[in-house]
Amino acid sequence: MKEYVVAILGATGAVGQRLISELEHAQIPVKEVKLLASKNSAGKKLKFKNQEIKVEEARPDSFNGVDLVLSSAGGAVSQKLLPEAVKRGAVCVDNTSAFRMADDVPLIVPGVNDDQLVNHHGIIANPNCSTIQMVAALYPLHVKWGIKQIIVSTYQAVSGAGKAARDELLQQAQDRLNNQETEAKILPTASAKKHYPIAFNLLPQIDVFEDDGYTHEEWKMIHETKKILYNDQDSQQIKVTATCVRVPVEIGHGETVYFVLKDKSVTAAAIQQEIKKTPGLVLQDDPQNQIYPQPLLAAGKKETFVGRIRPDQENPGAFNMWVVADNLLRGAASNTVEIAECLVRDNLVHVPK
Ligand SMILES: NC(=O)c1ccc[n+]([C@@H]2O[C@H](COP(=O)([O-])OP(=O)(O)OC[C@H]3O[C@@H](n4cnc5c(N)ncnc54)[C@H](OP(=O)(O)O)[C@@H]3O)[C@@H](O)[C@H]2O)c1
Known part of the structure; x- marks a missing residue:
């Protein structure tokens, strides 16, 4: 061998x-x-x-x-x-x-x-970490029913920006709890002119801004998804848009994913079944018992966790779901x-x- x-x-x-x-x-x-x-x-x-x-x-x-x-x-x-x-x-x-x-x-x-x-x-x-977990969760649904459109918002952990960003969150949190001034040197992105604290904050900027007002992270989610699903980064066969936000979480990206299926008759239960039987995906979707994916539970695991699957009540064939994965492992x-x-x-x- x-x-x-x-x-x-x-x-x-x-x-x-x-x-x-x-x-x-x-x-x-x-x-x-x-x-x-x-x-x-x-x-x-x-x-x-x-x-x-x-x-x-x-x-x-x-x-x-x-x-x-x-x-x-x-x-x-x-x-x-x-x-x-x-x-x-x-x-x-x-x-x-x-x-x-x-x-x-x-x-x-x-x-x-x-x-x-x-x-x-x-x-x-x-691919980019946030793209991988979204595509992994949507792919079995795309194969079975076809996806026309995706609207995603991300809640991305600091470790996605490397070891230094993770250290920065921990230092800022400690300084803040000690009533000391916080210092920001890394986030939102090391090459940016301005830096902002991430501890007790949210930053709607991951990577640099493009001329059209999207960040490069958002651009990546859009065009990488098209390349992975259709082998064409500008494919018009699927519409994708994204908003990417850095959150004060150490490890594990969360994503709210809104998607529109070609087939309008699909139910949330059928989607849950499809997620459940796909290797690498774990369904955590039991709202009555407060079971849903969380970064703290996903950290250290290779799987992609999916929950909160529910239909858009005003748009048949459209659904919301919540996807979490360890960005350093799965991503x-x-x-x-x-x-x-x-x-x-x-x-x-x-x-x-
Ligand atoms: N973090 C994530 O979730 C994630 C997910 C997907 C993709 N990525 C991508 O993966 C890459 C690394 O990310 P990271 O989060 O692991 O960053 P990181 O923690 O900052 O680590 C960077 C690594 O690159 C090495 N390095 C830096 N300059 C180098 C040079 N001139 N020659 C050789 N090695 C050099 C560093 O070595 P020293 O320790 O010697 O400086 C370190 O091993 C980035 O491009 C990032 O976008 C990250």
């Missing part, structure tokens, strides 16, 4: 740490693991299956002899280093937005469109490692000539 040399790029980060633990349990025969990060982390030791591994500074020649790269070190690093890895024969699964919209890069949610993996040219993209590391498992399963860990 072939064994693979796997590199984790961004191994010290919020997603990178989970990539390490997901890889430990993956259906991937691992010969060797290389842990790569910035030069600040070079020499630091991290564990893979109880074995200490030294973190190395990521450079082009770090990918010599590597079969698979699981990448999560930011878009600029991916832009620079992944083509170097591919040149050296490695297949890369990338968590950043650097290549998601490239025509020759499949954008994959396993169980939804992993049949597209055969078209890879060395780089495969992992990032688990999805990436599942893509890698599909590549191994389908014997696709090679760069086509």
Whole structure:
């Protein structure tokens, strides 16, 4: 059986740490693991299956002899280093937005469109965290009844903006409780001109603003959904709109998802049945007993949790639902490692000539 040399790029980060633990349990025969990060982390030791591994500074020649790269070190690093890895024969699964919209890069949610993996040219993209959980929850309904329109509002945890943002929330909360002044340096987004506190606050900005008034996160949810469902980022076969909000939660994104089915006769009970029988989805929908998904309950789990399914009483075929998932696992590391498992399963860990 072939064994693979796997590199984790961004191994010290919020997603990178989970990539390490997901890889430990993956259906991937691992010969060797290389842990790569910035030069600040070079020499630091991290564990893979109880074995200490030294973190190395990521450079082009770090990918010599590597079969698979699981990448999560930011878009600029991916832009620079992944083509170097591919040149050296490695297949890369990338968590950043650097290549998601490239025509020759499949954008994959396993169980939804992993049949597209055969078209890879060395780089495969992992969708945005908020897109993954929404598409995972809607896909079985789309297959059975067809979805015409999606209107989503997100409630996104701070860990979605990396380790530093999570630390910032905790520090601000502590300062506030101690009646000290709070300092904001990271959120809403590190590159922004202004920063605002997230503790005891809500920020209706994730990523930068586009000229049309949408944030880039909202743009990603719209166009990634179209690419995943129709292999066309501008598909007119489905209408999607989004509002993305950062909330003072550590881990776990929540989403209110309003969707309109082509079939107007569908009931909430039929939707619940479909969710219940889909692997990877967990139905938590019992309002009488106050059972519904929550970030605190989803954190640390790989599944997508769905509840509060109810029809729009004035628009037949339209429904509201509430979807929660661990953004670092379901929205990032688990999805990436599942893509890698599909590549191994389908014997696709090679760069086509
Ligand atoms: N957090 C999420 O929920 C989530 C979900 C989906 C996708 N993503 C995407 O995944 C990427 C990483 O996110 P994160 O939340 O894990 O961020 P993070 O916690 O800030 O971690 C960033 C990682 O990148 C490494 N890095 C930074 N500069 C580097 C360089 N020049 N060369 C090599 N490595 C470098 C860091 O190494 P050092 O420790 O040495 O600085 C660290 O390992 C981002 O593009 C993000 O958009 C995140």
